[in-house]
Amino acid sequence: MSITEDKRELNSYIDRKVDIHSVASFKGNEHIIRLKLKFDIKKIREALDEVKAKSEFKTAASGFHALAMTRRKNHTVESDEDLVGRYYTRIDESYEEVAKDELIDESEFTELVDVFKGTYFETIHKELSARYPIGRVRILEKDSFNCNSWHRDPEPRIHIPIYTNPGALLIINHHCTHLPADGSAYFTDTRGYHTALNGGTESRTHLVATLAYPEYQP
Numbered sequence: 001m002s003i004t005e006d007k008r009e010l011n012s013y014i015d016r017k018v019d020i021h022s023v024a025s026f027k028g029n030e031h032i033i034r035l036k037l038k039f040d041i042k043k044i045r046e047a048l049d050e051v052k053a054k055s056e057f058k059t060a061a062s063g064f065h066a067l068a069m070t071r072r073k074n075h076t077v078e079s080d081e082d083l084v085g086r087y088y089t090r091i092d093e094s095y096e097e098v099a100k101d102e103l104i105d106e107s108e109f110t111e112l113v114d115v116f117k118g119t120y121f122e123t124i125h126k127e128l129s130a131r132y133p134i135g136r137v138r139i140l141e142k143d144s145f146n147c148n149s150w151h152r153d154p155e156p157r158i159h160i161p162i163y164t165n166p167g168a169l170l171i172i173n174h175h176c177t178h179l180p181a182d183g184s185a186y187f188t189d190t191r192g193y194h195t196a197l198n199g200g201t202e203s204r205t206h207l208v209a210t211l212a213y214p215e216y217q218p
Contacts (some may be wrong), residue, residue: 026184033186035186038184039124039127046120051067051139057139063142065143066084066140066141067139070137072109082104086153087149089149089152104136124160125137128209134209134211137210140208141204142204145199145201147196152190152192153191155210156211160186161181161206163181163204164204
């Protein structure tokens, strides 16, 4: 192309109208779907305050904190692996996929951790379990200006945002969107490569429930 054509091409991009509004709302696709199921966000936040007054988050990674809501039957202490679990990633220029951490049998996590019993979280767990095969359920908190690794999970997840901000985003494969904290539940197909990032100045807190389906084999 000539210099004139190159200038014309770039100017055509500059002249476009830029969308600065829809990024503050939910925009789904086949990987991130808002379910019909919805909960009372006020009750969720009140229940979280109750739980945090009696329990503490564990740091699972830098800027990333977890609180287990379910456990294996008759187990009173969760391991660090229970808070993270198996994931797959590509770590270098070879682009070869490697497995990280231990594979977890999600179907074993049937019991609610004591601190969550009698709270609105118990209602949420019952409603989810009545509809879907639910494994580990965790409250996950991300500090501001924090991003997870680029990875994929063996199973999909359900996300229920509790506290968020416009800079908190979920990216799965090539799709990126914000998940508002309004009580909605979202199916997230984290069997695809994904990351969660918090580019905002406030922390982001989600309830994340693993769907206990057999491990996806690509």
